[in-house]
Amino acid sequence: MDKKNVKMIPIYVMGKKFEVPEELTILKALEFSGFTITRGCGCRGGVCGACATVYRRKGDYRVIPGLACQTVVEPEMSLVQLPYISSRRSSYVVSEVDPDSMDIVKTYPELMRCMGCNTCTKSCPVNIQVMNYISATIQGDLKQVVELSIECVMCGMCAARCPAELSPYNIALFVRRLYGAHKLPKSPELEKRVSDIANGVYNAEIAELKITDTKKLQGIFNEMQAKKGASV
Amino acid sequence: MAYPAGMRASIEKVEQRRKDRLNKYEFPRLSPEDKAALLKDYHPDFRDGDKVNLQFGVNKGERVPKVLGEVIESQSRLNLTSVDLSRPDHKTDVLVIGGGGGGVAAALTAHENGAKVILATKLRLGDSNTIMAEGGIAAASLPEDSPAAHYIDTMVGGRFKNIPDVVEALVNEAPSILEWLTSLGACFDRTKDGSYFNHMPAGHAFKRSHSIKDLTGLELMRVLGDEIRNKDIQVLEFSPAVELILDADGQCAGAILEDLDTGRNIVVEAGAVIMATGGMGRLHPNGFPTSNHYGATADGIVMASRARAKLLYMEYIQYHPTGVAWPEQMLGLLLSEALRAEGAHVVNCDGEPFVNRLETRDALSATILRECGPRRKGVETPTGTMGAWLDTPMIDLMGGKGTFMRRFAGIHHRFVKFGIDPTQEPLLVYPTQHYQNGGVAINIYGQSNVPFLYMAGEVAGGVHGHNRLGANSLVDIFVFGRRAGRHAAEHFRKTAATGLTLEHVKAHNEEIAALGISSQRKSPMLLPDYRFEKALTSTQYVSEIVEAE
Numbered sequence A: 001m002d003k004k005n006v007k008m009i010p011i012y013v014m015g016k017k018f019e020v021p022e023e024l025t026i027l028k029a030l031e032f033s034g035f036t037i038t039r040g041c042g043c044r045g046g047v048c049g050a051c052a053t054v055y056r057r058k059g060d061y062r063v064i065p066g067l068a069c070q071t072v073v074e075p076e077m078s079l080v081q082l083p084y085i086s087s088r089r090s091s092y093v094v095s096e097v098d099p100d101s102m103d104i105v106k107t108y109p110e111l112m113r114c115m116g117c118n119t120c121t122k123s124c125p126v127n128i129q130v131m132n133y134i135s136a137t138i139q140g141d142l143k144q145v146v147e148l149s150i151e152c153v154m155c156g157m158c159a160a161r162c163p164a165e166l167s168p169y170n171i172a173l174f175v176r177r178l179y180g181a182h183k184l185p186k187s188p189e190l191e192k193r194v195s196d197i198a199n200g201v202y203n204a205e206i207a208e209l210k211i212t213d214t215k216k217l218q219g220i221f222n223e224m225q226a227k228k229g230a231s232v
Numbered sequence B: 001m002a003y004p005a006g007m008r009a010s011i012e013k014v015e016q017r018r019k020d021r022l023n024k025y026e027f028p029r030l031s032p033e034d035k036a037a038l039l040k041d042y043h044p045d046f047r048d049g050d051k052v053n054l055q056f057g058v059n060k061g062e063r064v065p066k067v068l069g070e071v072i073e074s075q076s077r078l079n080l081t082s083v084d085l086s087r088p089d090h091k092t093d094v095l096v097i098g099g100g101g102g103g104v105a106a107a108l109t110a111h112e113n114g115a116k117v118i119l120a121t122k123l124r125l126g127d128s129n130t131i132m133a134e135g136g137i138a139a140a141s142l143p144e145d146s147p148a149a150h151y152i153d154t155m156v157g158g159r160f161k162n163i164p165d166v167v168e169a170l171v172n173e174a175p176s177i178l179e180w181l182t183s184l185g186a187c188f189d190r191t192k193d194g195s196y197f198n199h200m201p202a203g204h205a206f207k208r209s210h211s212i213k214d215l216t217g218l219e220l221m222r223v224l225g226d227e228i229r230n231k232d233i234q235v236l237e238f239s240p241a242v243e244l245i246l247d248a249d250g251q252c253a254g255a256i257l258e259d260l261d262t263g264r265n266i267v268v269e270a271g272a273v274i275m276a277t278g279g280m281g282r283l284h285p286n287g288f289p290t291s292n293h294y295g296a297t298a299d300g301i302v303m304a305s306r307a308r309a310k311l312l313y314m315e316y317i318q319y320h321p322t323g324v325a326w327p328e329q330m331l332g333l334l335l336s337e338a339l340r341a342e343g344a345h346v347v348n349c350d351g352e353p354f355v356n357r358l359e360t361r362d363a364l365s366a367t368i369l370r371e372c373g374p375r376r377k378g379v380e381t382p383t384g385t386m387g388a389w390l391d392t393p394m395i396d397l398m399g400g401k402g403t404f405m406r407r408f409a410g411i412h413h414r415f416v417k418f419g420i421d422p423t424q425e426p427l428l429v430y431p432t433q434h435y436q437n438g439g440v441a442i443n444i445y446g447q448s449n450v451p452f453l454y455m456a457g458e459v460a461g462g463v464h465g466h467n468r469l470g471a472n473s474l475v476d477i478f479v480f481g482r483r484a485g486r487h488a489a490e491h492f493r494k495t496a497a498t499g500l501t502l503e504h505v506k507a508h509n510e511e512i513a514a515l516g517i518s519s520q521r522k523s524p525m526l527l528p529d530y531r532f533e534k535a536l537t538s539t540q541y542v543s544e545i546v547e548a549e
């Protein structure tokens, strides 16, 4: 980066003022300011949820949730990184839970405490409709829960702020697993392939390939590539 | 934040030329000879300067990236005088080091086979490269495909350097891995009739990559991490391993961990150790950006080689051709191969195509570097970095409106935040360090040459030869995570180990001193240092290849 062109802006980290280049993310701005981050950082790409942060813009009363690795700094913002707050999860055997019975509510009885306040949705840094997936869970609409929660990064912000003390993300993960294990159709094609392999159907062919010289392998590869056409 | 004026001008050229590329236009494929020449001239793996030979130990003479050589040949970060091996903090049958996909698969499987398991990891359970995988997981699941075809593609992709027995295990077990993950509740994408949705990443001859939106790794990691909790397997988070413990016969007998919060060392004695520490992107070979997570610092390679494990193909690094080059906040992050599979062409600053979108990763990376460097057809950003265009609007034009959103909601979501709509505007890309092709050599059970020391996942070498195909890593980590877990549970040391020692570490430190390597650096690195100016990024490689011409 050509430092001549960089505009510096002030930010406040836990009350201390730092000057940082204006286009950095909060995460890089913290590092630029000299912080060594061990707990609040994982993927650096917006999927692991380790870097949950809350900030306030100058003069604004609202506290805004964000992922530090995905949010660009703004002049005069004040911010703090959040620890990962422990929250309850139930243990279960996925194959033994009946997704169509009361098992779901029995596994997470606190579901019934949800008061529909929408705080969870407002605190989600990746804009998931958290309250809606909790309602869908209560109504037994598992498919809807999968659709609504699939982008959850497990940052824990919803659980940290829920006044009824639910941990929505653990509940969603539980429901998605039930859906995946019980509701998605079996694939006869895949089952056949697995049993064919177990029965050694491909053994001879692969044994042959293992001793085939590289030129010939390349030749077969080229043929396969030529056949596959443009449809991808 | 949207594209600045300079880049907009180039986008207009891309738009003007886009219509020439509709109607099934494809840039011609490289001949094997052209490809070889291209790689030799422009691919960082083939250019000399950045490789060194290791100077001592079992891997003496092994060519490795310079940055890796430096961390291997540093003093150990472990303070040897502070460790008391006679009173271990934990004793276990199997110790798994690393909480990514390979580690959790190994831990679950070792547990399933009756072993007492401890899993120690550097960050939070699941903070890993696995969680970042977008594209999918390979398995020959369709009737027209077969494990034999998967074998051929994997060998060709690996430049025939893969270990054949290991590849055989990979392709044969891939379909059952898909069943295993589904039985645990992973919601794989399905077609209308309910069968698995498949797509075809570059280098594969059939549709055989299975995805979960563009969040495949995230969903798999969440499910497997949750299952670790269900099974009540002991997890030590923020407790990276720093050195391996050997016994009197040079067999592996455990590891020393470092508590990241307190700095205290933790001694774990184990009947077998499964190393699943992933890759090395955060060492930034050749100064490249990386797609890897924060903890990808090659610790496993460093520890294992000190414990006398043999390395294989360590010099081969995979640069993913389509790392994000703009906006700066996303530099280095990966754009899934599936974007190209679904129709996005790769074009230069004038909107001209210069490579077929389905070339292998190494060839694509080399052409993009050539375009940005000697051909001077790269797109320059205001921060002085470079890139080529990935023409994402092609995807809806070819597949029908809505295709992009259906397949790549996550990518859309991330760019829109920065004022860029990938269904309307192309994305700027530049190669990014993505994968460590080599690693510690393994056999079909994931065993290294050191007894009781296993490898699973990206830390292992041999599965992918010199170059890994897309979607083949996720399947690798689960196949060999499970294989190592099963084998370790059956064969871990049943009698008490005698003569636990860190002599090999002491000897290593002495060699370093004797060679006069005086750097202050200690390793393993654990976390990269991005403080102050180091928080900023550059693309220095382009100017290096231009200078070399």
Ligand SMILES: Cc1cc2nc3c(=O)[nH]c(=O)nc-3n(C[C@H](O)[C@H](O)[C@H](O)COP(=O)(O)OP(=O)(O)OC[C@H]3O[C@@H](n4cnc5c(N)ncnc54)[C@H](O)[C@@H]3O)c2cc1C
Pocket: B097, B098, B099, B100, B101, B102, B103, B120, B121, B122, B123, B126, B127, B128, B129, B130, B131, B132, B133, B134, B135, B136, B137, B138, B216, B217, B239, B240, B241, B242, B276, B277, B278, B279, B291, B292, B293, B295, B296, B297, B299, B300, B334, B434, B435, B456, B457, B458, B459, B470, B471, B472, B473, B474, B475, B477, B524, B526
């Ligand atoms: C952005 C991205 C996209 C990808 N997309 C795909 C894809 O679509 N398909 C595909 O097949 N592959 C893909 N890959 C590659 C694939 O995801 C990885 O190669 C694979 O997941 C590696 O798994 P692993 O378990 O070996 O390592 P990781 O998942 O990286 O896990 C390693 C773990 O070890 C921990 N660790 C590191 N050092 C230590 C230490 N000293 N002590 C204790 N713990 C330690 C880390 O914190 C981490 O938890 C992608 C990779 C990236 C980065």
Ligand code: SF4
Pocket: A049, A123, A124, A125, A126, A127, A128, A130, A151, A152, A153, A154, A155, A156, A157, A158, A159, A168, A169
């Ligand atoms: S749903 Fe909860 S845990 Fe998931 S991303 Fe949103 S706030 Fe974080």
Ligand code: SF4
Pocket: A113, A114, A115, A116, A117, A118, A119, A120, A121, A130, A131, A134, A161, A162, A163, A164, A165, A166, A168
């Ligand atoms: S914050 Fe808690 S109580 Fe409020 S809607 Fe969400 S889950 Fe229900």
Ligand code: FES
Pocket: A040, A041, A042, A043, A044, A045, A046, A047, A048, A049, A050, A051, A052, A067, A068, A069, A070, A153
């Ligand atoms: S570091 Fe993973 S989401 Fe920010």
